[in-house]
Amino acid sequence: MWIHLCHAGLLDEATALPYELVSPDAVVGELEDPAGHNLVAGRARVASLSPTGIGRVWALAQRYAGPSPADLAALVVAEDEQCALVTGDNSLRKAAEAEGVTVRGVLWVLDELVAAAAVTPARAAEGLRAMLAQGARLPSDECRRRLGAWR
Numbered sequence: 001m002w003i004h005l006c007h008a009g010l011l012d013e014a015t016a017l018p019y020e021l022v023s024p025d026a027v028v029g030e031l032e033d034p035a036g037h038n039l040v041a042g043r044a045r046v047a048s049l050s051p052t053g054i055g056r057v058w059a060l061a062q063r064y065a066g067p068s069p070a071d072l073a074a075l076v077v078a079e080d081e082q083c084a085l086v087t088g089d090n091s092l093r094k095a096a097e098a099e100g101v102t103v104r105g106v107l108w109v110l111d112e113l114v115a116a117a118a119v120t121p122a123r124a125a126e127g128l129r130a131m132l133a134q135g136a137r138l139p140s141d142e143c144r145r146r147l148g149a150w151r
Contacts, residue, residue: 004131008130008131010110021044053077078101
């Protein structure tokens with residue numbers, strides 16, 4: 001999510017939504033371009049896992065081969081915080097759904113931005129096009145529908 005919103009130029013707008021954003025330190029640490037700590041500074045709370053949380057990451061890794069340990073750390077944080085997990089990673093989405101965690105994607109974030117009038121529909125469409133141009137793998141039908149609606 002962080003990288004997609006950065007590519008769209010919508011980080012500040014997204015963090016102005018009425019949600020607390022939380023990112024595990026494992027995710028922040030693996031973000032390189034732009035650097036994770038610069039990306040989330042002032043935008044999100046960085047959560048560190050307890051030893052028990054780290055054990056849960058490894059237990060989840062035994063059940064779900066697709067997500068990385070950092071991605072599974074995000075799942076554990078979402079469970080601990082009892083909040084939705086925002087991800088564009090399909091294997092993480094499937095694992096989270098199997099664990100009973102609510103999952104949202106970056107298209108949901110764009111929808112929320114438009115609904116809150118934090119961005120115009122045209123700006124949301126511009127951001128979505130920028131994400132796609134940077135290689136975001138998003139559902140093509142859903143993208144076309146939004147781009148058509150946000151003209």
